[in-house]
Amino acid sequence: MIPLDPKRPLKLEEPNPYLAGAAFLAWLSKQGQEADLSDCQDKWDLHNRNKPTKELENFNLDDFIKYLGPELIIKGRRSYGEIVKLTPKGVDWAAEWAIEYKVQRWHHGTQIPKKY
């Protein structure tokens, strides 16, 4: 096997979204970077339930959005209602944290299908 190269550590940019947050952001990214606020709230609750994360206890979606800041994620309004959207900077940042927390489905042993 190829050894890990210690000279190439991954520098992750703060803030840390933690496991449930990284999973939520991976969903939002693959969803096309934005989604209806109500769908985001459902997904936020779902990921918090399925991937309980101590650091995000008592965080609702609004708290999480405020914690990340508008450079990374914003709430907005379209003609049909409110949405949540990752900024371009947020897209790259979220991809790094998704890798860090191994939230993609090709990682072994981390995912068991959950009921919606």
Place this chain on the structure above:
Amino acid sequence: MNGYENIEREPKLPYGGLFGESNLIKVIEQVIADPDIEYRPIDLEMLTKESAPTVRASLKALTSLGLLEKDETDRQHPVYRVNIESKRYIALTFLAYAVLDDKNGTDSMNKVIADYIESTLGEFSRPVDGHIEANNLELAIQEQKLQRESLSV
């Protein structure tokens, strides 16, 4: 400022509109975006904002194509999950990020591909800039080839 911001008027289409906006592609986008979930038809009706017959037709098509698996343990309430063994699942995940990158000038797809290679082909160094170091990739491929050859002897 973390209040509401003006969003451009372009509509949000699945995969950036590459495949139109049929219910089929809306369902695909939803299940690929969150493959950890078992979906009931009603979940996808809500997520895609389409009628029950339309979603049923999409689920039937995607199951027959092998992208979804239908679990009828409870015959009255079947659930569907993504067939993560399907290469199309992997490719569609990359495509979801590619759409973002083309739109934003970002580099998320390369990062995700690097993660996929690292976790499925061996222990690569984690790239800082999202690009696999060419030498490492070649070495890993050579090593896998040697392993396969030694197994076949």
